[in-house]
Amino acid sequence: MDSNATTGSKIRVALLFGGRSSEHAVSCVTAAGVMGAIDTDKYEVVPVGITREGQWVLSDGDWHEWALNQGQLPEVGAAEGTVQLAEGSGRTRLVVAEPDRVPRELGGVDVVFPLLHGAFGEDGTVQGLLELADVRYVGAGVLASAVGMDKHFMKVAFAAAGLEVGPYVAVTDKQWRRDPAAVRDAVGRLGYPVFVKPCRAGSSVGISKVDGPEGLEAAIDEARRHDLRLVIEAGIVGREIECGVLEGRGSDSPRTSLPGEVSVAGGSHAFYDFDAKYVEDNAAALSCPADLPEEAIARVRELSAAAFDAVAAEGLSRVDFFYTPDGRFIINEINTMPGFTPISMYPQMWAATGVSYPELIDELIQLALARPTGLR
Numbered sequence: 264m265d266s267n268a269t270t271g272s273k274i275r276v277a278l279l280f281g282g283r284s285s286e287h288a289v290s291c292v293t294a295a296g297v298m299g300a301i302d303t304d305k306y307e308v309v310p311v312g313i314t315r316e317g318q319w320v321l322s323d324g325d326w327h328e329w330a331l332n333q334g335q336l337p338e339v340g341a342a343e344g345t346v347q348l349a350e351g352s353g354r355t356r357l358v359v360a361e362p363d364r365v366p367r368e369l370g371g372v373d374v375v376f377p378l379l380h381g382a383f384g385e386d387g388t389v390q391g392l393l394e395l396a397d398v399r400y401v402g403a404g405v406l407a408s409a410v411g412m413d414k415h416f417m418k419v420a421f422a423a424a425g426l427e428v429g430p431y432v433a434v435t436d437k438q439w440r441r442d443p444a445a446v447r448d449a450v451g452r453l454g455y456p457v458f459v460k461p462c463r464a465g466s467s468v469g470i471s472k473v474d475g476p477e478g479l480e481a482a483i484d485e486a487r488r489h490d491l492r493l494v495i496e497a498g499i500v501g502r503e504i505e506c507g508v509l510e511g512r513g514s515d516s517p518r519t520s521l522p523g524e525v526s527v528a529g530g531s532h533a534f535y536d537f538d539a540k541y542v543e544d545n546a547a548a549l550s551c552p553a554d555l556p557e558e559a560i561a562r563v564r565e566l567s568a569a570a571f572d573a574v575a576a577e578g579l580s581r582v583d584f585f586y587t588p589d590g591r592f593i594i595n596e597i598n599t600m601p602g603f604t605p606i607s608m609y610p611q612m613w614a615a616t617g618v619s620y621p622e623l624i625d626e627l628i629q630l631a632l633a634r635p636t637g638l639r
């Protein structure tokens with residue numbers, strides 16, 4: 264696939280957003296942020312929304328339509344025409360297929376920016392489709408996306424890389440249906456409180472804090488609405504510290520931002536849940552840079568780069584840790600397509616490090632254009 268970067272014309276970027284996961288609305292809000300900030304003198308944006316049912320549709324390029332409006336969550340609606348990827352003349356093209364009509368050409372694209380969170384987007388599935396279509400795209404590849412989405416296997420990768428992981432129990436559908444008592448016993452050995460999480464969901468969707476055995480089954484039922492595989496983690500006393508990672512150019516090491524800190528203001532929020540992140544104002548405080556000793560800042564940046572490499576990530580990631588009272592960093596998770604609105608933690612951390620939101624968008628697209636398609 265060729266690029267317009269050397270021809271003097273604009274680089275065509277297909278923004279994918281929405282999707283089939285429970286994070287559909289978050290993805291739409293992310294797309295609104297990118298549409299509103301991307302350099303339109305340099306890039307031509309083709310917005311492609313994905314409905315909850317999986318239909319790809321050509322969407323309105325007015326970013327206001329996809330922004331969070333007084334707590335109202337946006338959603339991609341179905342359309343008569345379906346956007347499809349097509350190959351031709353050495354370049355990936357977009358076409359709109361409509362019933363009883365000749366397919367309508369949207370032209371070639373140079374790079375895809377998959378602003379998709381959660382399953383069927385951030386988990387390697389869309390990345391595999393783009394690999395098959397031989398099109399460059401922003402962010403992690405198939406394996407890194409899949410591992411980074413799976414809270415169980417990311418812990419396995421982190422532990423293998425020497426990163427400290429908190430105590431947890433992984434629960435499959437068969438284990439829960441076959442012997443729920445054994446699962447309860449294993450969780451009891453972790454000690455309460457615990458956090459019950461869908462294995463492959465993000466934005467704190469389906470997560471519950473459980474303070475005692477009497478609340479466990481309800482929390483498991485809630486998590487299983489989103490994923491039949493679960494992780495149940497021991498509660499860890501510590502500050503929630505996050506760090507942004509940006510792929511290095513060429514053979515350079517990953518770049519890391521100054522770390523940030525998340526603190527929940529209390530009230531109805533026992534932890535940093537979906538509403539605290541996206542819906543309710545003043546539910547959480549985001550501090551960047553985090554108030555940490557210099558040696559702790561250096562350490563968390565080093566560990567974040569190690570986590571990025573542990574899952575073979577590309578493009579961008581946000582790495583989340585617990586900073587314990589005795590000065591340890593226990594890794595919680597990596598997000599290979601983190602929240603990316605202008606007020607999300609990842610862009611805020613990079614802004615504090617000296618990289619603005621528009622510059623960050625530009626750098627991510629340029630990193631994607633510089634990477635070859637196929638195995639690398």
